[in-house]
Amino acid sequence: MSGHQTNALPEATGVDRREFLRLSSVVAAAAALGSAACQVPPENSVAFHDMPENLVDGMGKARYFHTVIDGAPVLVRTREGRPILVAPRADAINGRGVTARHQAALMDLYDPDRARGPLSVRRRPDAAVSLAWNSVSADVVSRLKDTGRTSVLLTGPVQSPALTSAIEALRTQTGLRHVVWSPLASEAAAEAWPRAFGHAAVPRPKLDAADLVVGLGADFLDDSSTGLDRDFAIRRAPGGAGARRMSRFVQLEGRLSLTGANADSRIRVRDSRLASVAAALAHELIVVKGLGPLAGNAEAARALAPFTIEAVSTGAGVPADALRKLATELAAASGHALVVAGGPASTSSSGVALETAAILLNVTLGAFEAGLFDEAAPLSREAATHADALATLADEMRSGGVAMLIVAGANPVYDAPTGVNFAEAMAKVPYIVSLNDRLDETGRLADVLAPASHPFEAWGDAELPGGACAVQQPVMQPLFDTRGLLEVMVDWAAAVGDPACVAAVKAVTTLPPAPAVNTAERAPSTSLAWHYLRAAWASRLGNDTGDPAFDAAWNEVLRAGYWKPAASGDAPPRHFDAGALAALAMAGSSAPADGLELQLYPHGSLNDGRSGNNGWLHELPDPITRITWGGALSMAPRRFDEMGLANGDLVEVDAGHAKLVVPVYRHAGMHHDQVALPLGLGRTACGPIGADVGPNAFPLRQRANGRLIAAGLPVSVKRAQGNEPLAFAQGSDVIDREARPIVPTTTLTAFEANAAAGTEQFEGGPSAWPEHEYPNARWAMAIDLSTCNGCGKCVIGCQAENNIPVVGRRGMLDGREMSWIRIDRYYDAPEKEGGWGAEVWDGPLDVVEEPQTLFEPMLCQHCENAPCETVCPFSATMHSEDGLNQQIYNRCVGTRYCANNCPFKVRRFNYWEMSKQQDSSFFRWLVPRIAKNAELNARPPMQMKNNPEVTVRSRGVMEKCSFCVQRIRLARAEATRNGTDHNNLPDDAVVPACMEACPTKAITFGNAHAPNSRVSQLASSPRAMKLLESVGVKPAISYLTKVRNDKA
Amino acid sequence: MKPTSITGVLGDFHGPDEALAAAARVRSEGWTHFDMLTPFAVHGMEDAMGQRRSWIPWVTGGLALFGILFAQAFQNYVMVYDWPMNFGGKPHASWPAFVPITFELMVLCAAIGSAITAIVAGKKDTVPQPPPLLVKTGATVDRFVLWISSTDPKWQADAAQRFVQSLGADDVRLVEVEGANHA
Amino acid sequence: MKGRSVIRIAITVLVLFVMASLGYALSNVRKGYAPRQPIAFSHKRMAGAPVMQVNEKGENVNVGGFGIPCLYCHTMPYKGRHSTLPSTAVCMNCHSTVGLNKEWVLKMKEYWDRGEPIPWVKVHDLPDFVYFDHSAHLNAKNEKGESKLPLVDEEGKPMVACQNCHGKVAEMEIVSVQKPFNMQWCLDCHRKPEMKASTDCVACHR
């Protein structure tokens, strides 16, 4: 505004000084107000009233406890009194493994849908009202006293000796009948082994001792509760010699299972034909080749006569050559070969024949003499479902013969087989008490729900294979008004006068009065179960509970987590009873006519559906189908294509006695005449998280010959209207390694010729820039694809450790999974003349009918030249001095550019607010997903599972694998405290959660800067491959070649 | 009533050619504080009025240089000196990445600076003008208006008015403004 | 020409507001924060240096502090992440017998008798996404085995390591934050070459 035109413009209208000051004070006040409003609200710091003595070093530190969950010994990490991680024990106790369900037990513990206390249901669950435990107990006890003989206690499998004795005490005092119902059991084995050898124990195959393992529908990798996966992995890495020489595994099965996917060679045999194929192998070995003790045995020859390879191969649709070759291979490996049967295949009506044939093969191959079976530690599997007992009970109930039914840990309304009709039978029982932890399908029809505590909240014990015993010690106070099952049983048994239980009650009631709050004394335990358990363990530990020596021994058991008897006597020698061969006859007769047969298999993570409300388990992808949040009818690709189906199309499965409309899935490697459905889904009353997820296939099972038949069921499948999208955790199933060499894999032959075989990939150009130096440490990981079996335990371990939310079915369908580590499952496209076209990615029949399965755990590769870091404008992700790719949540604004630019697609974005409930009811109505996400993740007390060492991410923030940086930092702080070099941590100082959870030790983590660390040695091995060299990202993770043992 | 003063004389032309010719005449007669108000930029008028080329491009050049130097200095300060961080394995001074912002800041400084300078210069580098709100010249419509300011050393109101009329201008009028004295 | 001055004022306000916001954003300091505590506990009295004086009765009494070392109450800075607040039982070590006529001691004792913890207000409160470990700082040693944290103050007088961040708590009646406690301040130390401290993001954020 120039001075020339003064009459057009006003006089200089500068704001005068006083006005300026006035204004600035206003602004300053506004700013002060604003800053006051922005100030972090005051936070309380609540000190102990009186600090427990043993916490002196434990503030802000994790504390670990050994305990037991569902019979599996686990290590529980707690912080400030709440369990935050379930990990396998560092020293594997032989005979038990930790399953995903055990790892995810935290979600069951903190499940907001558990009953908060006893409820009077009166069969109207919507009008349930609270009750007091005392009135429940008084009621039950008085009824027990009156009608004990017509009362029934229905439990799930009982693995606790103390609980067994308490129940036994109740039974003796009142005449109460105890019925066990275990929905899943290996009944065929339990029937075949005693017949063959006269004693009941099913010995544990030593998979780490055999050179050749032949699986007849074996499921030792699918079901990791036995811990066989650990043993198996020991012999799976190539390059070993002698007793460490790589084993070979041949699997015969109908549905491609996790076990079959890990086989070196796989032959498709439908479940109903498996027994006959096994018998044919036996025929070839015994009758044709004259091998083993039964060679020349007329009885054997007679029993095996129908099973010539020729006869069987046409009936079963298996090439005779393949069987003959397998027989030759077995014969050659005689004394070093194991045959393992089992799994869903042996739940077919020819299951006993299958198990018998397997025993026969092992006998013939001299596996027992060669010590390939561990007689001291039998396989820890339920022997019987007791389905007949359940059916009888239901009949009795219907006829009015049961006055009171107590249900504890069983849910027959949900999982009883067809024909039992338990719900209807319950209506005829005058009084029903459920001790389950929630108003489940059975509990809704009860009169009273008296919720049992979670195993982490209650005392108990468990029997381990081989006579060992573990204590289930509570790791926290009960969250709700619940009581441990043992506690309840002891209480009731004491009330009806059992002396041992009365003693426990007496011990509690005659305790010295609780010390006043202002003294440092501790109150002794008021837990009945504790007193009872100690008394019960007195015999085991050899001292009376009053003896200080007992306390020492007891504390040692609690510390170690288990107790092992002094060396037990030698197992009786095994003598094969040829009479058992009669069972083989069933192998022939069981075959249904040429048509489809159905296999029902336990869901990979949910198992029998007990933890149906557990979001982690629903979201853990099935290792083979990669389906989350539900399940589908698996169908052979060729049949699937012929029927013109698409994944998720609804089909009707008609088994005659029951029908089910389910989505269908194109299951690679499936036998053409077989379909399969997972069990353990379709809960209706477990809570909103798991309700109505997937189909409930339990009613499709049938009782026959005292067993439950869940495979080889003749069914027809026809198309139904509609499509229900399947929540896959994976895009394309196929890998064409010619075009995309991203999974190092080779055969043993090629490996022995060239140790670097299989790691070939496109080469990258030189870098324009010099490298950064990492003078102190450089974190790196090596993953052995030969020992990784794809089970997915690392996924749950990571999820628990790193506070990873659950996104739900819609989240998975939207492609917004949050897991930081995933197991990519590929079907390796075989080499093809001229290479594959783009059609290979859709899974052509040539690839998926006889698939070679590859598993590749995929997590942040912590690339040295990380493309994600370059593109973040906010500097929210960059490299640390020790080679970590850091992701800083509080700096992240969420451009998602890093995720786009990640060639491995391992970055995860918080599309929704998962950590807290958003309040606005309008937006909860407008966008219902807000409420759903909070339901899945943010209902108290779910937050208690959070690891305080890891920031809980808000929405709009990117996250990814951090190599468990919190553990690195804790280890460094520990080193600083101890005065050692925090830049040079030893190998085991930092164990990421995935490595900790891995049962097969496929993951190695450490400092690549130290030349002698395990990880740098693995990374420099010729088997190591760092992915996408052509892109030049230089990952910190080395994948060791998956070697397939082709040396038949 | 406030005193008024004569600030100059206006005369209208109706085409660019007449205006150019008139401007050349005015200049050749030795007037210096005169101006031509036109509805659009008339090419050749600079020369007709005896003005030198605008110096705006020099300002532009200087500002562009400033933009370049500032951008380079700032980016290097941030990425290399102040807190060097390892982004994706690149060196701290990964200069190609600094090029786009350097270019943009160059353009930003040069362009905005030039425009502001031009507007300010249009006000400062001039003779006193008839205030547009008070004197409707018609120069924004279709008139090419000659303006001779009373600050011209040769100024004599009558003579100036006669001179403008002699150029063939229409509507020659003296401008009187209240209380203004724009020296 | 009212319109113009309105515009000017508006512009001035805007500029000032931007400056004020920027100033606030820049500072983001917690320095000076001194919340009210449920019990007016005086660090000066408990931890300060003793000052002996003769009172009107002619007794030589301590009107200063008792010189209780920090670690008597805050037991764990060398052992773990938290320095920890003392449990009420620690207060009761002495106050079961002394000071029972003082209002605040009685209030503390009420908490003790009720078995309730005292709801202290956190003074040095870092955001939840910052992970600070006392032990890693207090135990940090240089190559010569000396503490990396200075043990003398600016005047060269010896001091406890705690004072580096918390200031002279022993001279405070009400504890207040003495240092900025923002990221800049943390980095001021971490960046000193002699500290050889990590400036990785994950050192504090994870």
Place this chain on the structure above:
Amino acid sequence: MTRHDVSPYATVMDDSQLSGRPIVVPGAGPYGGDLEIPEPLVTGAKKWADVDRDICMHAEQFPTKRWWLAFSVALCFLGLLVFSLITLFYAGMGIAGVNQPVGWGSFIINFVFWIGIGHAGTLISAVLYLFRQQWRTGINRAAEAMTLFAVCCAGIFPVIHLGRPWFAYWLVPYPNARGPLWINFNSPLAWDIFAISTYGLVSLTFWYLGLLPDLATLRDRATHPWRQKLFNAMSFGWNGSQRAWRHYESAYMVLAALATPLVFSVHTIVSFDFATSVIPGWHTTIFPPYFVIGAIFSGFAMVITLMTFMRGYFGMKNYITLNHMENMAKILMLTGMLVGFAYATEFFMAWYSGSAYEGFVFKNRAFGPYGWAYAIMFTCNAIIPQVFWFKSMRRHTLVLFIVSILVNVGMWFERYVIVVSSLHRDYLPSSWGMYALSRWDYAILLGSFGLFFTLFLLFVRMLPVVAISEVKSVMDPTVARGVPAKAAPSPMPAALTGGIPATALQET
């Protein structure tokens, strides 16, 4: 032709009388060659004073019903945008369709789309100015306004696509108490911020500079003192002084010279968002020119769309003639062919590189699950503009309008193809996925058009939609002058004109 000849076009009353070809007078040129007399840029025998009236009228009278109708529709869509954004900010990115692996979706597509639209205005102002294309004067004001509004629309998307948009200001490298923690200048998104804000500011400056004389015109036409004062302040007291024109013209030229590379740089930098990544299908060196051409292409299409409206609804047929439209059609066809060439080059390079990943992405682009989008893109962008080989099509407003809409659709899908089809299947087959717009994505896309048209309608209501002074400068003064010429004034000294007849300076 000399100054006092009557223009052969003095009687051209509307553009039905225009042919698009100059009159050629053989041997009549200054040096004996043919004289080409181009057709006038303004028809209707307009005088300079008429121009003021015709153009300022819309800013001065009470808006028409038609305007209100259009404005209320636009406002409804703007409301939809505001509501969607509130929901987005409350609920989070979850309501959009983006996922893993397609982390960028409609928001980035819209961003690139609008930024592309925003390229025509400055291009017309700057590049055509430097090339002395006088026909630009009829359309440059509206095109520049379109640029600004498109940049406004584009500008909201990088912010709203953030997971935590309230921290978007962290992108500005301001001094702070976090270390200080600046921004990462390696990131193309950081470059983007500088490029977009520079482009926005420079375009605004350019537009405003052009607006100064016209604001003075509005001021002089205004009757209400407040309006007078407002426009006087806005025009910085512009009075048409040659001494101001001198610097003004120089600055305008400088700005044009700066804006020309700026136009190219902006979309180049936007293309760096993709080109500097490691994702096959993004990591290509052709992206900068490909994006720039695409931007010009889409921008011209949008200009044609808007100009059709302005001709039809604002009576601007005399200023935006069919000749203007034909010129734009020619540019549209040329850029369309360049875009088509870029598509072909991409495929060639994918094959020629021999990279399996690269090869797959392009196969997948054209024949994969998003082949339909590719087909839309290719048809609309490379094939349909070929109709402009025919002059009758170039001068047919309905055809122009339809083609321009189709090109806009095609260019939206080009960005869709680039963003989605590259991301949805990259290196690891395990993480392949699909992407679909959610209903909120559609709402925000439509809402951005609401914002655009709201701003544009406010512009046509409030400011001169055609650059008055520039149009005046290209009108034939013999026709446009207010008072007929008197006797010939004394000729200008030849020294001042460098020997060239003064009229020759006027006419090109």
